[in-house]
Amino acid sequence: QQPVQSPQAVILREGEDAVINCSSSKALYSVHWYRQKHGEAPVFLMILLKGGEQKGHEKISASFNEKKQQSSLYLTASQLSYSGTYFCGTEGTSGTYKYIFGTGTRLKVLA
């Protein structure tokens, strides 16, 4: 089952904050976050692992609640360059490396 993201879309002014949520129906080992701009490939932002380890960009933070099978991406003091579609990615099946992406969240930052 594809992870469900919320909100589906959000519009911000520069400098405002946003939170994007990702919810899975299955137990997770790790969660990845990617940003995709129109017509471009997804670009890596962050990995969150069981046990709290994080790997990613300094200006972007995220949380991973293993019990609730949820992850949230926090975008603070948004910039115009943050505009794009954000996807979470998770393993589809335990014990394999099948990897599926969430439904996506469109973010637009206005000047």
Added chain:
Amino acid sequence: DTGVSQDPRHKITKRGQNVTFRCDPISEHNRLYWYRQTLGQGPEFLTYFQNEAQLEKSRLLSDRFSAERPKGSFSTLEIQRTEQGDSAMYLCASIQGGWDTEAFFGQGTRLTVV
């Protein structure tokens, strides 16, 4: 290391024709993934390889779709008897190791079936 490359970037074909896309992953990346993406949607899993072995294939991948990764290097995705519903962006990603490392995506091949 030049990243993941896909060829062609764009393909327009007539319904019923066969098409083949190529993906060259980052060298020595052992896992390679194919996804299909339609406008406004998340990448949809199609199949993946570990080295040359195709380990899983989505139920969405009908028998008109086939993928190969000979010698564990580049990969090809072929669609036979294309239909208008096949129109989408086809993305390839490669990764070295497990999912505690970053996946690298190619620019994708945009297929339009007319």
